[in-house]
Amino acid sequence: MTHGKPRRSDATRAAILAAARERFGVDGYERATIRAIAADAGIDPTMVMRYYGNKEKLFAAAADVDLRLPDLMTVPSDQVGTRLAQHFLNRWEHDEAMAALLRAGATNEAAAQRMREILTTQLVPMVAAVCPDPSQAPTRAALVASQVLGAALCRYILRLSPLAEMPPQDITAWLGPTLQRYLRRV
Amino acid sequence: MTHGKPRRSDATRAAILAAARERFGVDGYERATIRAIAADAGIDPTMVMRYYGNKEKLFAAAADVDLRLPDLMTVPSDQVGTRLAQHFLNRWEHDEAMAALLRAGATNEAAAQRMREILTTQLVPMVAAVCPDPSQAPTRAALVASQVLGAALCRYILRLSPLAEMPPQDITAWLGPTLQRYLRRV
DNA sequence: GTCTATAATTCGATAGAC
């Protein structure tokens, strides 16, 4: 969301956001401190407050994730499950904001609210486009979320063996048929 | 684990544990305070420290959960998935310690360690008893955990609609085939 | 824009009277 004129201190703001995503992702909302985030970003803690107002707004900015869901209409209908599993695995591996949101959502109501919004506004419409009966989209999307978030929880947060060490393609092979069923089963 | 002689203040200890399970379950590890737990139990905060030493030990006592897994050997092999889904739904609905452990495990390393122990010592052996190749038990158990924990996360922690409001039997009907595949698919 | 100093809370934990 680029405004008309880029501010001079956008680099500093970006450094703060990167540090915030990492800290919120590793420590969760409560234990991630403004001080630690500022230290990681190499600036003064006061600057964080100046730029983002308070801790809650900083988190909202750090956890403003876009699932970047693919267009499943171009995928053969018997492969949408595997394709979606691939996509989510890739997103989790490369975007720290995903872990930040998940970890914080477990203990912080505002973060949980944001997760519900993201799932409702991004995942549900995509599911509605590929599932047999669009009126079932919220239910099917919630089931997809339950498996995707559960796998991410076990792999990235709890670091449960052997799920934490498995190659992404192995996980995709297991989760693909599950998501396929949640998306398409009549 | 009843010792030889029951102590006089076991009622107080039990009240503390019940309050701790609720607070840890609702607030997570960091935001659940000794003061709030003591207030819920109707006693002095000092007593909590006296009985349990410190916050970490109190949580360990509150989150000492037993999955009470059923003996799936007595269940027809094509129904183990549904039977297991039923069991977990029932456990989540009736034991606050389950939510306490899940919520805390997301932000507290000690709690995550306890979850790994519980899954390794309780779930893996059960899976080994019913899956085709026992050497795959850790992998299959982790997949079962990913779906069960993910569903619990969405339903009880994030309160994601419509999963949060669905009747348990509807959820069982969806998750049963998934768990069946994770347990038995060759 | 940047930093020092500090206000205002809150928490876990302890000492000690009774």
Add this chain to the structure above:
DNA sequence: GTCTATCGAATTATAGAC
């Protein structure tokens, strides 16, 4: 066993000098 009082540390957030 129970409670009062409090310590010491950590946190978010603000005020204000430069």
